[in-house]
Amino acid sequence: MSFFKPTFTHPDLPKNKIGYKKRDYEGVISTLCAGCGHDSISAAIVQACYEINLEPHKLAKMSGIGCSSKTPAYFLSNSHGFNSVHGRMPSVTTGANLANRDLTYLGVSGDGDSASIGMGQFVHVARRNLNMTYILMNNGCYGLTKGQDSATADYGSISKAGSKNPFQGIDMVGLALELGATFVARSFSGDKGQLIPLIKAALAHPGFAFIDVISPCVTFNNNQGSTKSYDYVRQHIEATSEFDFVPVEEEITVDYAEGSEKVVTLFDGSKIVLDKLANDWDPTDRYSAMSRIQEGKKNGQIITGLIHINPESQELHELMGTTDTPLNQLTEEDLYPGDEVLDSINNKYR
């Protein structure tokens, strides 16, 4: 078994606008099972960060505990990272973000980390609209402890051992919509064509950007009867639209058929283009998105793509009216205005 990646790269590998090769966004060699969906998601993160010309030192990768939460070792070796306590990634990210709002925050979590032990954390970070990207690597089982059903396992899904899941699965997308999350998407680790632009858009979104990525566990949950296997997902997947993300410095170059596309302009001027959008729903309308999800569920479809975006999203710092300068850069001078100012304030109340 190989423990390191060869140092050589393709000599004709292109560089992005800030002079980095894709290799500069990679991490160390993965120790996850061969074929794990999580590795595909890591690769999609690498590709997305490469494509948006992100400076690696301007991103912090945050995680909790689990197979999913190991992945920050496998991408963006040159970025900041915090591998926190089980289920507590949102709290740690909240703290980090409040201290330094200048970084881009990318949290990764698993279905156990988010939907069981960290459920309370997830709920609150979503409703507070913390400016972060939250990628849920959702495989419907506890892969690290030999594949027990997790809280997101669908009702009736059959485990590798042959038992049927008797409990209702938590739909994290439905939950996020209910909580008023401002960017909600679902994707599949085996569909990078959709996942990469979603991650790019999520990283650009000001506020809480949630992507539920179905990520098959090849070792414990890729069997017949499982609703999170490669085969099942491929058979039941239903994309809401063709999706593209156009960064602020680029122009829309593709010709879309009249009437079928919807362009959403983000806060920073970058654009999200939704083409071949399904009829009778509007991703900027939360209630329309909620009913589309419910309808899909009823029809046995796995709805993927950008499900909801609130173009008027106001992230936590704006909601709280914090200073533009990151708190960790404020000096004693900034924070302590001096006795005279204090006296004048006190005098007002005399």
Added chain:
Amino acid sequence: MNPTNIKDPEYFHKVVDCQYACPAHTPVPEYIRLIAAERYDDAYMINWESNVFPGILGRTCDRPCEPACRRGRVEEEPVAICRLKRVAADNKGDVKSRMPQGPFTPNGKKIALIGGGPASLTVARDLAPLGYEIHLYDEWQKGGGMMRTQIPAFRLPEEVLDEEVNYILDLGIYTHFNHYVESMAEILEQDYDAIFVGTGAPKGRVLKLPGYEEAKANIHIGIEWLAGVAFEHIKSIGKKVIVLGGGNTAMDCCRTSRRIGGEDVKVVVRSPFQDMKASPWEIEDAQHEDIPIMNNLPPKEFVVEDGKLKGIIFEKVKAEYDENGKRRLIPTGESDEFIEADDVVIAIGQDNAFPWIEKDLGIEFGKWDIPVVDKLTYQSTNPKVFFGGDAAFGPENVITAVAHGHGAAVSIDLFCHGKSLTERPDPMTNLMSQKMGIHEWMYDSGVVSDLRYAVPHEEKKLSLSDRKIEVELGFDEILGFKEAQRCLNCDVQTVFNTSRCIECDACMDICPTSCITFTQNGTEDELRDRLLAPALNLEQDLYVSDTLPTSRVMVKDENVCLHCGLCAERCPTAAWDMQQFYYNVTKASSGCLVAAE
């Protein structure tokens, strides 16, 4: 694109760049792995089987394999394949017991080999164990041909040459040394079933400029002069020497001169430095021995004073190239340059010469007095007569001569048994999985980042003092191991099984050199353009799978694949497997005739 047919042995053969580039198609990665495993005898025997002269070639080969080496495309320099071969030869034990042991049961056929060089010796090596009675004719007192007469002892010690020539002669070859064949008709009159001509390109070109006749005593023809030195008929040369020519023979002449009295030795070449035919490493070695190389100077005249050579007058030129890359040397108009010399060695090329072959024997000759020889069968227009080595198609090198020898031996064997020469047996190929455990391979798959190791040299002062002291010391076992580890094991193929693939993309994500792409099928040009990394090296194939369930195909650009096995390690369904491909060129053997039936 259509799915790649990996059942065609030539597909994977081409992926093993070094082996494919080698005229004799020696299984290079296989013997390099054996060297790394300290199995020197095994490594030597693989070489001996394939190229017949591992110790000799490990020192003197033109190494067409090295420019082809994949390593040279991912970092600066290729693996030192040639010098690793020498490691096997230097460290081997007694290998003679592993070679065919005579006496062999005679098959009643009798063959004459004219010329005792690498081509003839290869024919002898291949045919003797089959029971042929082989008669080898050579004008010198020992076998080896140009390897003995033209390669100086400081590059190839006599013991090494003798050892490897004797392995062949000991197979029961009837040698006729000191026997210059003067008439092909006489040979044909004897009862030989077939005749092989491996007489090389024995005629060194001369340059009859003004003053030549008067200065003749101090003007030497390169290859003849080298032979004279080798057989110790020539023991010294003047202090000031000019060597004319830019090929490897010129390099050997100048370096030999430095060892037998030449103090101020210069190589003067008519063309620019970058156009010189000599191998870069041989030029480097000459320069290291304080021999300046002067370019763009065609000689005009030998200057003679008092009946003795004084030097040469050179014209000054510059090279211009037309749009087809054809070179013209244009005088610069500067005044001519005079360079003093006591002796001049002319090494500007050599030609084939067959004054001993009568014109009425049915052996046709074409342009430049080169015989008309079939490129596949090595047969001349007289069905009994075969040619190989430099004698067949003009000057090449030792490894090409060996390749010709193998091919000619197959032809002679088929001919002597009345079989068609064009229906030749296929090469022996094998494809074997390297899987040992879940993610364990039988080969060392890790790719080291080490740069090419330099071969240690003998101290200059000492090596210049005696022309028999070998300059290169060769890699020792430790350096040899380190250099061997640089080999990328290109013979361990990435074999893809479409029906097993679940399209998880893990292989595409892990590949360190971005070789693998899953994408929609298209034409080759268009596919090459839109892979993860563009496939710009058109000499390297694309490996395309059948259509996958999501209607995509797997496309792998073979160009810079490191054969690290990571694609197969990250594959959950073993759709990728690492399989060692073994390709053994067709040689005359007991199975050969059966296969031809």
